[in-house]
């Protein structure tokens with residue numbers, strides 16, 4: 402196996418041998434390569450037979466790419482089925498029987514390191530973007546430019562192109578991902594309303610409950626519907642936390658609170674949990690014996706021997722498990738990592754821009770000195786305390802905007818208010834980076850300056866491929882001076898890194914003190 406797509410890759414170089422750091426086995430990794438190869442062939446054939454491409458083709462592309470995102474599928478049987486479906490679709494499209502060869506993934510992994518680096522940025526960016534496009538697709542939202550780009554991007558990977566020719570495709574991936582996040586934002590807000598600031602309890606009430614984790618609001622919605630009046634409470638986990646802020650989801654009185662923190666703590670948090678857990682997307686970790694009878698997966702998430710809820714989305718097995726396990730006997734108080742008993746969420750673009758005048762005024766008066774967007778993925782590797790310390794050490798006249806699962810390191814802290822605004826504002830999931838971009842652009846317009854001249858700095862943490870497509874989006878918008886950690890991607894070659902540093906002034910994080918000094922002057 403060869404895999405270096407995530408931040409925890411072995412030795413910060415690549416996972417090889419029998420298994421990856423994430424627990425993905427050699428055979429699974431090889432099957433994921435075979436699936437990617439099949440998707441590249443499908444995209445190449447689709448290019449020649451565009452007239453024959455259907456919605457079904459598109460769904461296969463999205464599902465296939467999403468399947469290969471870190472911590473999504475550990476299930477060889479499921480991946481093998483996906484390969485078959487992809488190959489059949491390729492044959493179906495290839496009506497004029499043109500000759501095509503299966504694409505060899507070794508062509509990428511063994512390429513010159515700069516070409517490998519650029520192709521990896523495109524491929525991993527497409528994988529992350531496919532997850533977002535898939536969530537929007539389930540809610541009935543599509544965008545032609547976004548759909549078409551999956552084919553163009555996969556085709557570009559298959560070509561013997563030079564760095565000069567690949568580099569624009571890398572930035573184009575970021576540009577199209579902005580469209581994709583915009584589409585998902587539209588899908589989520591038109592379906593469930595605009596998020597509103599919401600305090601979310603971390604206490605689990607007595608009685609049967611279900612924990613739902615991952616990014617897919619549609620699964621949560623259907624689960625809420627199916628558990629209505631059944632005496633079962635629903636708790637979010639990880640990236641599902643921002644769901645509490647959507648008016649249409651808030652309406653359900655049995656959507657009670659949030660259980661646990663970010664994905665890397667799940668093996669500890671789910672240990673003997675008296676409730677089932679439904680995984681709607683990444684990040685799924687190898688399942689421990691103490692809770693293996695209560696893990697349920699859906700969509701493209703899969704783990705051998707776990708019950709998979711199919712596309713009909715009948716959650717009866719999850720509901721029955723919740724009733725059987727019965728939950729806690731008494732209300733059980735949990736806290737966040739810093740001891741807080743509640744967390745807040747719901748500061749999407751609509752909410753933040755509704756107080757734009759107040760914000761602008763406070764910046765002009767000097768009450769707000771700087772905005773720090775501290776967000777991104779969490780992870781298990783050491784060094785991520787940086788983000789907690791950074792937030793704790795940020796001065797009183799700064800505002801912390803946050804998003805994605807990295808926030809669990811500090812979202813239960815009470816940092817007070819500045820200019821009547823909470824000092825920590827959770828904008829949502831990783832895809833809600835779109836909200837942060839909207840806010841930044843609106844502020845730049847109000848201050849009649851460029852985004853890079855704003856009193857705003859991005860301090861990002863990355864782990865998997867969704868973070869890759871978001872980073873590419875930020876670069877495609879010309880956003881500079883980003884701090885990135887905890888380590889830089891193994892798939893960024895020294896030359897590509899030089900390009901990023903020279904053109905975008907990306908810096909690796911150092912220490913909170915030093916970085917705060919650099920940022921705040």
Ligand code: SF4
Pocket residue numbers: 404405406407408409410411415416420421422423424425430471472
């Ligand atoms: Fe290694 Fe990450 Fe790939 Fe898993 S996803 S095999 S940890 S690089």
Ligand code: SF3
Pocket residue numbers: 616639640664683684777778779805806807830831832864865867868
């Ligand atoms: Fe988290 Fe896995 Fe990336 Fe959506 S759930 S941010 S890591």
